Amino acid sequence: MTRKILIADPDPNFSGKLSEYLQTMRYDCYKAQSGKDTQLKLFQHEFHCVILSFNIKNHSAIEVLNYIKLTNPFLRVSLLLNSPEEVKLLDLDNNFKKLGIASYYTRPIEYDQLAKNIAGDNLHRAWMEVKASEGGKSNVKEEEVAIDDSEFIEVPINAYFSGNLVCFDIYVQLSSGRYLLIFRKGESFDDQRLATYKGKGVTQLYFKKEDRNQMMDYYNHIHQKMVNSETISDHTLASTTKLSHQFVFDEMMTSGLYKEMLDNSKKLVTNTINSIKRVRDLGNFVDNFFNDNPSLRDHSYLSCLYTSLICQNLDWVGQKSEQDFCLASMLQNIGLSADKQNALVDETKLSPEELAEYQKHPMQGYKVLLKYTLSENIRQIVLHHHEKSDGRGYPQNISGAKIYPPAKIVYVAARFSELILLRKKNAITVLGEFINDRDEVLGCDPAIIRALITGFIKKKESNKGKKK
Amino acid sequence: MLLIVDDEVELAESVSMLFSGQNIHIVLAHDGLDGLSKVEKETFDCIVTDISMPRMNGLLFLKELRQRKIETPVIIYTGFGCEESILEASKLGCFEFIDKPELEGLEETVYRALKVGRQIQEGTYKSKADESDLQEFQRLLKNTKE
Numbered sequence: 001m002t003r004k005i006l007i008a009d010p011d012p013n014f015s016g017k018l019s020e021y022l023q024t025m026r027y028d029c030y031k032a033q034s035g036k037d038t039q040l041k042l043f044q045h046e047f048h049c050v051i052l053s054f055n056i057k058n059h060s061a062i063e064v065l066n067y068i069k070l071t072n073p074f075l076r077v078s079l080l081l082n083s084p085e086e087v088k089l090l091d092l093d094n095n096f097k098k099l100g101i102a103s104y105y106t107r108p109i110e111y112d113q114l115a116k117n118i119a120g121d122n123l124h125r126a127w128m129e130v131k132a133s134e135g136g137k138s139n140v141k142e143e144e145v146a147i148d149d150s151e152f153i154e155v156p157i158n159a160y161f162s163g164n165l166v167c168f169d170i171y172v173q174l175s176s177g178r179y180l181l182i183f184r185k186g187e188s189f190d191d192q193r194l195a196t197y198k199g200k201g202v203t204q205l206y207f208k209k210e211d212r213n214q215m216m217d218y219y220n221h222i223h224q225k226m227v228n229s230e231t232i233s234d235h236t237l238a239s240t241t242k243l244s245h246q247f248v249f250d251e252m253m254t255s256g257l258y259k260e261m262l263d264n265s266k267k268l269v270t271n272t273i274n275s276i277k278r279v280r281d282l283g284n285f286v287d288n289f290f291n292d293n294p295s296l297r298d299h300s301y302l303s304c305l306y307t308s309l310i311c312q313n314l315d316w317v318g319q320k321s322e323q324d325f326c327l328a329s330m331l332q333n334i335g336l337s338a339d340k341q342n343a344l345v346d347e348t349k350l351s352p353e354e355l356a357e358y359q360k361h362p363m364q365g366y367k368v369l370l371k372y373t374l375s376e377n378i379r380q381i382v383l384h385h386h387e388k389s390d391g392r393g394y395p396q397n398i399s400g401a402k403i404y405p406p407a408k409i410v411y412v413a414a415r416f417s418e419l420i421l422l423r424k425k426n427a428i429t430v431l432g433e434f435i436n437d438r439d440e441v442l443g444c445d446p447a448i449i450r451a452l453i454t455g456f457i458k459k460k461e462s463n464k465g466k467k468k
Numbered sequence: 469m470l471l472i473v474d475d476e477v478e479l480a481e482s483v484s485m486l487f488s489g490q491n492i493h494i495v496l497a498h499d500g501l502d503g504l505s506k507v508e509k510e511t512f513d514c515i516v517t518d519i520s521m522p523r524m525n526g527l528l529f530l531k532e533l534r535q536r537k538i539e540t541p542v543i544i545y546t547g548f549g550c551e552e553s554i555l556e557a558s559k560l561g562c563f564e565f566i567d568k569p570e571l572e573g574l575e576e577t578v579y580r581a582l583k584v585g586r587q588i589q590e591g592t593y594k595s596k597a598d599e600s601d602l603q604e605f606q607r608l609l610k611n612t613k614e
Contacts, residue, residue, distance in 0.1 A: 316580040320573045366555075376546045376565035380558055389596035400595035401539055401588070402561030405580075428612060435605045446597040449605060456612040 003048035004028045008038040008056055008064065009080065018051065021111045035059025039067050042075075049076035049102075051114070054086060062099075069100040073373055076259060078114065079104040102258075143181045144174065152179070152206040153215075153250070157198055159239045160205050161222050162189040168215065171206040172197055179206060213255075216247040216264045223271040227278055238285045241275050244268050245301040249330070257372050269304070269326045276308045282459040287426040294344040294421035296333050302417035303329040303410065306452065310409050313451035313458070321377075321406065328381035329410045335365025335382070346422055359394045362386050380404040385411055388443035408445040412452060415440070431456060469510060470494050470578065473503035473517040473529065474545075483516060486575050492582070500524025504532055507540075513585030514563070514578055516543045519550045527553045534560050539588055541581035543574070 005027045007015040012033065019029035030045065032038040036059045038052070050068070054061045061079065068075050079101045081087055092104055105114055152171065160170075166187045171179040182197065183189070207215060223244050226232040248268050251261060279285045286305060307329040311322040336358075350358060366383040384396070384407030391399030393411075420430045431453070434440055441449060470492050474480040477498070484494045495510065497503040499521040507515075515533075519526035530542055541563035546554055554565065563581045566574050587593035594601070 316583065318573070318576040321576065370551055375567055376554065380562075380565060383555075383558060396559050398559060398561070401541075401593070402559070403595075404558060405563060405584075431612060432609060435602075435609050438602065441597050441602060441605065444597055446594055446601040449597060449601070450608070453605060453608045453612060457608065460612060 004030060004045055006030045006032060006038065006041055006045070006047045006050045008032045008035070008050060009053040010034070010056055011053075014053075018109075018111065018114075022115060032056075035061065035064045038064050042068065042071070047075065049078065051078045051080060052101075053080045054090075055082060065100050073100065076102045078102060080109060081106045083107075145171075145179050145181055146177055147171075147179055149173075149176055151209055153209055153212060153247075154204045154206060155243060156239070157194070157203055157205050159243050160194075161240075162194075164189055167218055168207050168211045172202050173204065173206055212247055212251050213260065216244070216251055216268075217260075219244045219247055220264055220267040220271060223268070223275075227271055227274045234279045234281050234284050237275055237279060241272055241305075242301055244271065245304065245330075246297055249297045249300050252331075252334070257374075262372075262374075265327060265330060266323065269323055269330070272304055273308045273312075273322060273326060276305060276312065280459065280463040282309075282456060282463075283426060283428055286420075294424075295342055296336070296344055297342075298421055299344050299414070299417055300330050300333065302420060303332065303414045306413035306416055307410055309455040310413055310448055310451045313454045314409070314447065317406075317409075324375055324377045325381065325406050325409055328378040328385075328406070329413055331365070331369065331378065332382055332385045332410060332414060333361060333365065334368050335361035335363065344418065344421055359386070363395045377406065381407045381410050383407070385414060387411065389445050390443045392443060405445075409448055412444055412448045416452065428456065469512045469514075470582065471497060471503060471506055471512045471515045473497045473500065473515065473521070473526070475499050475518065475521045479518075483574065487578065500526065500529030500532070503529050507533065507536075507538060511589060512540050513589065514541050514543065514581040516545070516574075516578065518545050518568075519553050519557070525553070527557055530557055530560050530562070541585050541588070543577055543581055 005022055007018055007022075007029060009015045009018075009031075010033050012031070015031045015033075019031060022029050027048075030041055030047070032041050033056075035056050038050070038056065039059060041047075042050070042064075052061055052064060056064065065077065065079075068077060077100060079092075079099075081090075081092075081104060084106055087104065087106060090099075092099075152173075166183040166185060166189050169181060169185050170183040171181050173179055182193070219240065223240050226237050226240055245268065248261075248265055252265065255261065257265075275285075286302065304326050307326050308322065311317040311325055317325070345358060347355060347358065362383050362385060366379050369379045369382060381404060384398075384404040387393035387396065387398055387403045387407060388411070389400055389403065389408065391397060393403075416430065416434055419434055420427055423430060423433070425433075435449070435453070470487065472480050472483050472494060474483070474496075475498050477496075480496050480498075484496065487494060495506050495512070497506050500517075501524040503515070503517065504524070506512075517526040517529060521529075524532075526544055530544075533540065533542065539561075542561075543564050543566060544554070544557055544562050545568045546565045563584070564577045566572075566577060584593060597605075
C-alpha cells in the first residue's frame with residue numbers, strides 16, 4: 001500500500017522537487033503552502049509522516065506541531081529549518097522531543113538523508129522493490145571487518161529466510177570483534193553460498209542492530225506469508241514467530257514504543273494469533289526453545305502465545321479484545337528498569353527488599369504506558385497482571401471481581417510461561433504440575449484455567465485428526 | 469437490564485441504539501446521582517458510565533455502588549485527562565474501560581458484562597477456583613495426555 005507524505009512548505013518549487021523525489025520511492029505526496037492548509041490536510045488524510053517547514057505562515061509551525069501533538073501524537077514529523085541559528089533559537093537539541101518532532105534538518109536539505117529518516121521501514125520496503133525490479137548485484141566478495149560484538153544481533157542460520165534480494169548486510173562471526181561480511185544489502189541472494197557456511201558449521205548469522213527496525217518489518221512480512229501457507233511446518237512457523245518476537249521485544253526495550261514499533265507489534269500480534277490458530281502440534285510449537293538462561297524476552301513471547309490460546313477458548317473474548325490482550329501480554333514487563341530486562345526473575349529467590357522493588361513494576365509499567373496513545377484496556381492489564389483472584393497478588397492487593405477481567409487471562413498465561421521457563425520442562429508436563437498445585441490454581445479464575453486446558457485438548461485432538 | 473449513565477444525552481442515546489432490538493432493557497441516567505436513584509429502584513446486570521459528569525462524577529458513583537455492596541459489572545468510558553480517576557476506579561473494580569470517543573468494542577464488552585452480571589445476580593459467578601474446579605481440572609487434564 002502506498003503511504004502518504006505531507007510536505008508543508010511555502011516554497012512550491014522546493015515542495016515540488018522533494019515531492020518528485022519521494023514519488024520515485026513510491027510515496028503518495030501531498031503539498032501544503034500554509035499552516036492552515038497543513039492542518040486541513042492532516043484532518044482529511046492519514047499520513048505516514050509530515051515534512052514541516054519552520055517558516056510556514058498563516059498558522060505557524062509551532063501551532064501546527066501543537067495540533068499534531070493533540071490529534072495524532074505518534075505522527076512522525078521532520079522539521080526543516082533555514083539556518084543553524086534557528087536550531088539554536090529553538091534549542092532544538094534539547095527541545096525536539098517536547099515539540100513532538102522526530103528529526104530536523106537545516107537547508108540545503110540532503111534528500112537521501114531526509115528520506116531515510118522520515119520513511120523508516122517503508123522506505124526500506126520501497127527500496128527493496130525498486131532494487132528487485134532492477135536485479136541485484138552478484139558475485140560480491142566477502143570482507144573481513146572489525147566491529148564490536150555489541151553492535152550485532154544474532155539469528156540462527158536455519159531461521160533466516162531471504163527473497164531473491166538480500167535486504168540486510170549479513171555477517172558470520174570469526175571471533176569476538178571479528179566478522180566476515182558474507183552478503184551485502186542489495187546483492188542477489190545465493191542459497192548455495194549460505195549452504196556452504198552451514199556446511200562449515202556456522203549456526204548463527206549476525207546483523208547490525210541498526211537494521212533491527214527493518215528486520216522487524218521484514219520478518220512480520222515473512223511471518224504473515226508463512227501463516228497463510230499450508231506447506232510450512234509447525235516448527236518453521238514456530239521459529240519465525242519466536243524470532244519476530246525477539247526483534248520486536250528488543251527494539252521495544254531499547255528504542256521505546258514509537259509509531260512503527262507499535263504498528264509492527266500489532267502486526268506481530270495478528271500473526272501470532274493466526275499462528276496459534278493454524279498450528280496443530282502445540283507441543284512442537286512451544287517446546288523447542290528452552291535455554292539455560294530464560295529471559296524476559298522468552299517470557300514475553302510465551303505469554304503472548306498462551307494469552308492467545310486462552311482467548312481462543314473463552315467464549316467472551318472477541319477479535320479486537322484478543323489483539324489488545326496479546327499486546328498487553330507482550331508489554332507486561334515494560335515497567336522493569338532497563339538493567340532488569342534480560343533475565344527472567346524468580347520471585348522466590350529475591351530478598352525482601354528486592355521483592356518490594358520488583359513488585360513496583362506493574363504500576364511503573366502503567367505509568368510508562370500513560371505516555372503513549374494506547375487503549376486503556378492495555379494499561380489496565382499491565383497494572384493488574386500480578387493480581388490474584390484470592391487477593392494475594394500485587395500492586396493493589398485486590399481480589400475477585402475487582403481485578404480487571406482480561407488481566408486474569410494474562411496472569412495465568414504469564415505464570416504458566418514463567419513456570420515452563422524456570423523449570424525448563426515441556427508445556428504439557430508443566431501444565432500437569434500447575435494444575436496439581438492447589439496454591440497456584442486456587443488463586444486463579446477457574447474459567448481461564450479451563451480455557452488453557454481446553455486449548456491443549458483441542459490441539460491434541462486436531463493433531464490426532466491430522467495423523468489419521 | 470443495562471444502565472447507561474452519561475450527561476451527554478446524544479452519546480447516551482447513540483450507545484443505547486447499539487442494543488436496540490436485542491431484548492435488552494435499557495435505562496438512561498444523566499449523572500451519578502440520577503444513576504444511584506435508578507439503581508435503588510431496579511437491579512441491573514451491567515452499568516456503562518462516563519467519568520466526567522456534573523453533580524456526581526463516574527468515580528464517586530462507582531464508589532457509592534461498591535459501598536452499597538452492588539457488584540454489578542461497570543464499564544467506564546475514558547477520555548483525556550482522567551488518569552487519576554481511572555487509577556482510583558481500577559481499585560474499585562471495573563469490568564472494562566472503553567476509549568472515548570471511538571467506543572470501539574463497546575458492544576462486545578457490554579454483552580460479556582451482561583453475562584457476568586446475570587451470573588452475579590444468580591449467585592453462580594465464580595471469580596476464583598474452588599475444590600470442585602480442582603477435581604474438574606484433574607479430569608480434563610487426563611485428556612491432554614497421550
